[in-house]
Every structure is written in structure tokens, then in C-alpha cells.
Amino acid sequence: MTTSLKEKLESTSIYLPTQAEIVTVETLSHWEKLFTLALPEGVSLGHSAGQFVELSVFGVGEAPISISSSPSRSNGTFELCVRRAGDMTSVLHTMGPGDVVGVRGPFGRPFPLKRFQGKDVLFAVGGLGLAPARSVINQVLDERGKYGKVIVLYGARTPDDLLFTDELAEWDRRDDVELHVTVDKAAPGWDGNVGVITTLFPQVQVYARNTVAITLGPPVMYRFVLMELLGKGITEGNIWFSFERRMKCGVGKCGHCQINHLYTCKNGPSFSFSEIKHLQEAL
Numbered sequence: 001m002t003t004s005l006k007e008k009l010e011s012t013s014i015y016l017p018t019q020a021e022i023v024t025v026e027t028l029s030h031w032e033k034l035f036t037l038a039l040p041e042g043v044s045l046g047h048s049a050g051q052f053v054e055l056s057v058f059g060v061g062e063a064p065i066s067i068s069s070s071p072s073r074s075n076g077t078f079e080l081c082v083r084r085a086g087d088m089t090s091v092l093h094t095m096g097p098g099d100v101v102g103v104r105g106p107f108g109r110p111f112p113l114k115r116f117q118g119k120d121v122l123f124a125v126g127g128l129g130l131a132p133a134r135s136v137i138n139q140v141l142d143e144r145g146k147y148g149k150v151i152v153l154y155g156a157r158t159p160d161d162l163l164f165t166d167e168l169a170e171w172d173r174r175d176d177v178e179l180h181v182t183v184d185k186a187a188p189g190w191d192g193n194v195g196v197i198t199t200l201f202p203q204v205q206v207y208a209r210n211t212v213a214i215t216l217g218p219p220v221m222y223r224f225v226l227m228e229l230l231g232k233g234i235t236e237g238n239i240w241f242s243f244e245r246r247m248k249c250g251v252g253k254c255g256h257c258q259i260n261h262l263y264t265c266k267n268g269p270s271f272s273f274s275e276i277k278h279l280q281e282a283l
Helices: 004-010 087-092 128-142 165-173 197-203 219-231
Strands: 018-027 030-037 052-055 061-066 075-082 100-107 122-126 150-156 178-183 211-215 238-243 268-272
Touching: 004 075, 004 100, 052 087, 061 075, 061 087, 061 100, 061 122, 061 150, 061 238, 075 128, 122 128, 122 197, 122 219, 128 150, 128 165, 128 211, 150 197, 165 178, 178 197, 211 219, 219 238
Parallel strands: 122 150, 122 211, 150 178, 211 238
Antiparallel strands: 018 030, 018 100, 030 075, 052 061, 052 100, 238 268
16 A cells, blocks of 8 residues: 555654655756655655655755656656755755655645646746646646647756756657747757747747646746736636745745745645735735
């Protein structure tokens, strides 16, 4: 019998991490690595697309990390894409297969994919936002018949900063996915679009009444992407954001992620625009 990590935490303590073994490590860019983790036998992560975990390096620290793998592709393991950005992540980047880390979670409100079924889905993703977006995109693709048109817009600073390039190529080859990629600054050999992600919107056509838009990436891009989505006629309730970058403790205790009366780690990190449009701190 398999127990989910959430059930295990509820039976013990939400503050007590479970040991997980690093299975593989893949370098994605100069700053990011993809870690495949395995929980103890009989324990599954049991996550939904859009959730996150608290990842700890024992003796160093803990940080919230979005889950990058799709629930539909768990196979007893899960994946975290981690940027080297501080003490804990710097130490993590020196670790390899066989090393042990701590995991708490999964936490947060996922994207309500069942509500999106039957609709076209537009993803607007920037930079490291592809890590959590990948979980959602791959679940949609694994259940492809339940959704309409799938459009992925992805932007990064340079070609070297593009993540999951093999999967981007795979999505581009599919007849049932429309992929557009851009970089802020080109490099020798780059023949794709150059410009911020909003320069991709004129290239796509949407049926606004039946389109759901999901945006993940640096918060600075959200306001500009929102204007493009509203300009396309997509309704406020069908425009979704992830505020995963506000996380800290993950369980509503520290207040670091608070947006007015909302705790992002518990009420989110996924929110529709209609839910947060009156909250000045949100966008």
C-alpha cells in the first residue's frame, strides 16, 4: 500500500521533513539543475500540477521549490528544477546521486485542471517559470484529448538561459501544440524571435470565450502579459497566475507570502485574475 507524503506529514508533523534520495542530476543551464528525487519505499509525493514542496539540505537550510514533474509521470519519483541562488541551493548544486535531502509537502492550491477541460489553454511562461509550467503542460499533453488548442509562449533572457530544450523541441514537433519561443538578447546561431514575451502575442490567435491562460515567471512580466491577455478578450476568471516566488515557510505561519488577507502558500499559489485584481500588492 502506498502512502502519500501529505498523509505521512499529517500523521506526524508538517514541520518534519521526510528523507528523499537524489536519483539523477541534470544540468539545464549555468544556473539551473534538474534533480530527480525518490521518497522511501511505499511513500509517493501525491502532488497536483502547480504545487510546491519545501526542500531542505540538512545542516544548511530549507527553501520552497515548485514541482517540475507532472503527476501523470510520477513513476515513483518526482523532479525539482533548482536555480543556484543562495546558501542552500549552492550546496544542493554540489550534491549528486545517492545523496539525501529532506522534503515536506506537497503544499499549495494547484491549478484547477478539471475546470479547464474542454477549453483551449494558452501558457505564457518566462524564464524559470517553465519549471512549474512544465508540470502543468505535460499533464495537459498526457490528457490531450480532454483539452482544445494548446499554445505555449516561452521567453528567456538569452538562448543559453532556455530550459528543457529537448522538450521544447519535442513540443515544437507535435501537430497538436503551438509553440513560440523568444529571447531578450540573441546570440550567434539564434534565428528565432528576439524581444520580450509580449512580442509573441501578435503571432497567436485565440477563441477568447473558450480560452484559459496560465502565466508563470518573473512577477515583473505579469502586468504586461495581463494587458495582452485582456486585449485578446480572455475573461478575468480564465486568466491564471502562479505567485510561487512569494513562498517561504509553506504553511501559513511566517506571513512572508501574505497578499493583503491572503496567504499565497495556502490560498494559492495559483490564483485567477478575478480573485486578486483588487489586491494592489498582487500585481
